[in-house]
Amino acid sequence: MSVPVRVRFAPSPTGYPHLGNIRTALFNWLFARHNNGVFILRIEDTDVARKVEGATEIIMESLQWLGLDWDEGPVFQSDRLDLYKMYARELVKEGRAYYCFCSPERLEVMRKEQMMRKQPPGYDRHCRDLTEQQVDSLMTEGKVPVVRFKSPLKGQTVVTDLIRGEVVFENSTLDDFVLLKSDGYPTYHLANIVDDHYMNISHVLRAEEWLSSTPRHVLLYSALGWQPPQFAHLPMILGPDKSKLSKRHSATAINEYQNQGYLPEAMVNFLTLLGWSLDDKTEIMSREEIIKNFSIERVSRTAAVFNVAKLEWMNGMYIRALNVEDFAKRSLPFVEQGLPPGIKRPVDTDYLRLIAPLVQERARTLAEVPQLVDFFFVNELQYDSEMLMGKLDKGQAVSILSQTIDTLKKLDAWETESMEEAVRPLVAESGLKAGPFFGVIRVAVTGRTASPPLFQTMEVLGRERSMQRLGAALSRFIS
RNA sequence: GGCGCAUUCGUCUAGGGGUUUAGGACGCUGCCCUCUCAAGGCAGAGAUCACCGGUUCGAAUCCGGUAUGCGCUACCA
Numbered sequence: 001m002s003v004p005v006r007v008r009f010a011p012s013p014t015g016y017p018h019l020g021n022i023r024t025a026l027f028n029w030l031f032a033r034h035n036n037g038v039f040i041l042r043i044e045d046t047d048v049a050r051k052v053e054g055a056t057e058i059i060m061e062s063l064q065w066l067g068l069d070w071d072e073g074p075v076f077q078s079d080r081l082d083l084y085k086m087y088a089r090e091l092v093k094e095g096r097a098y099y100c101f102c103s104p105e106r107l108e109v110m111r112k113e114q115m116m117r118k119q120p121p122g123y124d125r126h127c128r129d130l131t132e133q134q135v136d137s138l139m140t141e142g143k144v145p146v147v148r149f150k151s152p153l154k155g156q157t158v159v160t161d162l163i164r165g166e167v168v169f170e171n172s173t174l175d176d177f178v179l180l181k182s183d184g185y186p187t188y189h190l191a192n193i194v195d196d197h198y199m200n201i202s203h204v205l206r207a208e209e210w211l212s213s214t215p216r217h218v219l220l221y222s223a224l225g226w227q228p229p230q231f232a233h234l235p236m237i238l239g240p241d242k243s244k245l246s247k248r249h250s251a252t253a254i255n256e257y258q259n260q261g262y263l264p265e266a267m268v269n270f271l272t273l274l275g276w277s278l279d280d281k282t283e284i285m286s287r288e289e290i291i292k293n294f295s296i297e298r299v300s301r302t303a304a305v306f307n308v309a310k311l312e313w314m315n316g317m318y319i320r321a322l323n324v325e326d327f328a329k330r331s332l333p334f335v336e337q338g339l340p341p342g343i344k345r346p347v348d349t350d351y352l353r354l355i356a357p358l359v360q361e362r363a364r365t366l367a368e369v370p371q372l373v374d375f376f377f378v379n380e381l382q383y384d385s386e387m388l389m390g391k392l393d394k395g396q397a398v399s400i401l402s403q404t405i406d407t408l409k410k411l412d413a414w415e416t417e418s419m420e421e422a423v424r425p426l427v428a429e430s431g432l433k434a435g436p437f438f439g440v441i442r443v444a445v446t447g448r449t450a451s452p453p454l455f456q457t458m459e460v461l462g463r464e465r466s467m468q469r470l471g472a473a474l475s476r477f478i479s
Numbered sequence: 480g481g482c483g484c485a486u487u488c489g490u491c492u493a494g495g496g497g498u499u500u501a502g503g504a505c506g507c508u509g510c511c512c513u514c515u516c517a518a519g520g521c522a523g524a525g526a527u528c529a530c531c532g533g534u535u536c537g538a539a540u541c542c543g544g545u546a547u548g549c550g551c552u553a554c555c556a
Contacts, residue, residue, distance in 0.1 A: 281493080
């Protein structure tokens with residue numbers, strides 16, 4: 001019988017979660033779902049100074065956007081301060097921790113000196129051996145202490161990591177870290193251990209940056225007489241400069257990707273592949289496939305650089321896989337937002353549905369859709385006559401336009417096929433290649449040199465608008 | 480400075496002693512398709528598997544050292 005899997009995502013509420021946080025959440029969620037376990041959301045709001053109002057809501061929205069549903073929580077550490085205090089006191093009582101009255105100023109000076117002497121910085125254990133009387137008198141003076149853990153001076157602590165194996169730390173390199181701050185809040189180390197224990201967390205999946213503090217956690221578990229969970233330290237996600245992803249890098253927050261028109265399912269697929277792989281070739285996988293196959297054994301040990309270009313490609317794959325209806329629906333908010341202000345809102349959704357199939361395979365993100373479709377909406381096309389002529393001369397352009405207008409005018413049905421049937425012969429007669437010939441019409445109708453297929457575009461645009469645009473182009477040359 | 484982790488094409492990765500002339504993907508280049516742009520198809524360039532030693536009949540794969548990168552080194556998480 002193995003322990004039931006219970007994992008948690010435990011961000012601190014400091015703003016939009018960035019890609020690294022989200023990847024951690026994702027792996028925890030995948031691990032829980034694969035093992036029919038429980039995924040818990042816990043908010044680590046023990047740093048009053050860094051706490052940002054509304055951040056919890058933002059975190060929850062981000063998880064929801066990606067479809068990472070949690071089974072318990074959100075649990076707030078700030079609601080459980082008494083619990084942490086209780087264990088801090090207990091540890092002091094048992095001689096496993098002590099009160100420290102050193103001022104921030106003293107600590108600062110101490111650190112500077114250590115740095116200057118090229119010594120490893122760390123608390124010098126000044127208060128470690130205060131007598132009970134000394135503590136009492138400092139207390140009555142009104143001094144507010146922190147509680148520090150009494151790290152063993154010698155011996156080793158072994159961390160067993162599911163991804164990295166056994167990692168051995170010399171206890172002499174561990175300092176007496178703070179458990180309870182002077183404002184009564186616990187540090188991460190204390191709160192984390194107490195909560196993981198109380199919530200019966202079975203596996204701690206977190207970023208590699210935590211590996212160095214894990215021996216402290218192991219020591220704490222043992223001091224409290226608790227069984228530690230299993231640890232798995234996930235490889236970090238790096239910026240293009242190979243340093244830890246942070247605000248210095250562009251677009252690190254998850255909401256930026258939402259705003260840029262990335263699909264959550266593409267995001268999930270892509271992030272899954274940052275540090276995990278199924279085999280030597282499978283890349284596009286449904287959520288179900290990923291859940292079915294996810295395992296810690298296949299998590300890589302090496303940090304991964306976040307590569308937007310590949311995300312773009314994958315997002316394009318997902319966009320093309322959408323059914324047209326869905327694509328139109330998901331594009332709508334981006335179109336509403338991205339079309340020039342002069343165009344009437346709300347945007348005609350039936351019209352957009354007709355346009356959608358013409359641009360779906362041309363968009364890599366939903367945010368690109370407005371630029372792809374705007375000529376369907378604007379009243380007056382902006383382009384210069386040079387563009388209209390392309391490599392042809394004025395006479396040729398005039399002839400192409402007038403012949404096309406005459407031909408289309410006689411057409412009964414304004415449909416892609418009949419238009420093409422009627423216009424194609426003109427190309428042959430002109431002695432030109434189809435490219436340049438259609439190029440003139442394309443610019444006349446769309447105002448650009450690259451567009452969806454011409455006749456399909458004209459069909460959707462409608463007879464009236466198409467003819468009007470062709471006429472407008474012709475009148476540039478004949479006034 | 481100390482401690483820890485890591486090191487396979489530019490990037491994400493497969494590989495876990497012989498099946499490897501190191502596979503796939505993104506990106507890049509070329510060709511095909513083609514009314515343009517995409518999409519799609521095909522092809523190509525791109526990795527002395529960080530380096531040096533060792534183990535072994537045989538090493539990208541195991542061991543040691545070195546180098547480099549990154550992380551931690553707070554009353555932040």
